[in-house]
Amino acid sequence: xxxxxxxxxxxxxxxxxxxxxxxxxxxxxxxxxxxxxxxxxxxxxxxxxxxxxxxxxxxxxxxxxxxxxxxxxxxxxxxxxxxxxxxxxxxxxxxxxxxxxxxxxxxxxxxxxxx
Amino acid sequence: xxxxxxxxxxxxxxxxxxxxxxxxxxxxxxxxxxxxxxxxxxxxxxxxxxxxxxxxxxxxxxxxxxxxxxxxxxxxxxxxxxxxxxxxxxxxxxxxxxxxxxxxxxxxxxxxxxx
DNA sequence: GACTTATATAAGCATTTAATTATATACTGA
DNA sequence: TCAGTATATAATTAAATGCTTATATAAGTC
Numbered sequence: 638x639x640x641x642x643x644x645x646x647x648x649x650x651x652x653x654x655x656x657x658x659x660x661x662x663x664x665x666x667x668x669x670x671x672x673x674x675x676x677x678x679x680x681x682x683x684x685x686x687x688x689x690x691x692x693x694x695x696x697x698x699x700x701x702x703x704x705x706x707x708x709x710x711x712x713x714x715x716x717x718x719x720x721x722x723x724x725x726x727x728x729x730x731x732x733x734x735x736x737x738x739x740x741x742x743x744x745x746x747x748x749x750x751x752x
Numbered sequence: 753x754x755x756x757x758x759x760x761x762x763x764x765x766x767x768x769x770x771x772x773x774x775x776x777x778x779x780x781x782x783x784x785x786x787x788x789x790x791x792x793x794x795x796x797x798x799x800x801x802x803x804x805x806x807x808x809x810x811x812x813x814x815x816x817x818x819x820x821x822x823x824x825x826x827x828x829x830x831x832x833x834x835x836x837x838x839x840x841x842x843x844x845x846x847x848x849x850x851x852x853x854x855x856x857x858x859x860x861x862x863x864x865x866x867x
Numbered sequence: 868g869a870c871t872t873a874t875a876t877a878a879g880c881a882t883t884t885a886a887t888t889a890t891a892t893a894c895t896g897a
Numbered sequence: 898t899c900a901g902t903a904t905a906t907a908a909t910t911a912a913a914t915g916c917t918t919a920t921a922t923a924a925g926t927c
Contacts, residue, residue: 644847645780646773652842653771657915658764665760674874687916689875708873708924723845727767730838732759747873772885789904802886804905823894823903862903 651720654698655727659683660691664714666737667701668728671713675746680737700724709747766835769813770842774798775806779829781852782816783843786828790861795852815839824862 655661659681666672666680677688692712695701702715714721770776774796781787781795792803807827810816817830829836 645777648846649771649773649776651771652767652776656764656766656768656771658761659915661764661767662760675872683915684917685874686876686918690915693875705874705923710874723842726841726845727838730841731763774885790902798885799887800904801888801906805885808905820893820904825893825904 648720648723651698651700651723654694654700655724657691659687660695661731662734662737663688663691664695664700664724665728665731665734666741667712667714668725669734670738670741671711672741673706673709673711673747675709676741676744677712679741679744679746763835763838766813766815766838769809769815770839772806774802775810776846777849777852778803778806778827779810779815779839780843780846780849781856782827782829783840784849785853785856786826787856788824788826788862790824791856791859792827794856794859794861 655664662680663677666677674685674688674692677692678685681688692701692703696703696712698720699718700715700720701712704711704713714724718724770779777795778792781792789800789803789807792807793800796803807816807818811818811827813835814833815830815835816827819826819828829839833839
């Protein structure tokens with residue numbers, strides 16, 4: 638019972654993280670394509686620290702993983718997360734991100750990266 | 753595109769509502785069984801106004817419907833909600849509420865109701 | 868090493884949130 | 898009509914949240 642209560646709290650914590658439009662959009666984009674911070678910045682009007690802080694929260698919750706490549710840090714969904722399956726399901730209900738991904742690829746801010 | 757952005761905001765708003773352990777538990781219970789406020793109060797340690805305020809938020813978002821029967825107001829999930837299907841899916845990932853429902857039925861606080 | 872770009876962290880601030888207490892409303896039954 | 902029970906609302910407050918600006922760290926280039 639305390640175990641279940643804990644799980645409920647943890648699940649609520651994850652849903653609360655998804656309950657922010659910026660974070661939810663970040664996750665929806667990363668569901669389609671890994672991105673570095675400067676790529677995500679093309680999508681939102683908020684500042685770079687704001688994006689970094691959202692990514693930090695998602696990473697701290699185990700939902701994201703990061704990988705540095707040169708100057709760039711690439712973020713992607715973390716399939717090992719206990720909540721990966723729930724996350725995928727929720728993201729299937731979320732508006733399509735093709736427009737935002739187009740925006741990223743058009744701007745191509747990380748062009749000097751070898752990828 | 754503004755349409756999609758709106759939908760994203762609205763979806764995030766719903767997820768944020770689910771991102772509170774009390775509200776998430778309320779929804780999980782109501783997924784199994786309609787309840788009146790005094791029944792829900794058996795489950796949580798918080799005050800009656802706290803429960804009422806959570807119910808209000810969920811109702812304002814269209815996730816719940818209420819029906820008065822005598823002194824009691826019964827709450828249940830609102831199947832007409834645009835988010836009912838998402839909600840059901842998420843609730844399938846949430847810890848089982850049998851223990852809490854047992855607690856409600858044992859206490860039977862609305863016993864004088866004809867139901 | 869100096870300069871630039873990418874990202875992270877820290878500090879401060881305004882807003883939002885969830886709880887509490889007090890009070891109001893709605894219904895029931897004597 | 899009065900008393901009791903169930904629920905809602907209002908006002909207040911403390912805590913959490915998300916943003917901004919400023920600064921730090923890390924890597925790349927010359």
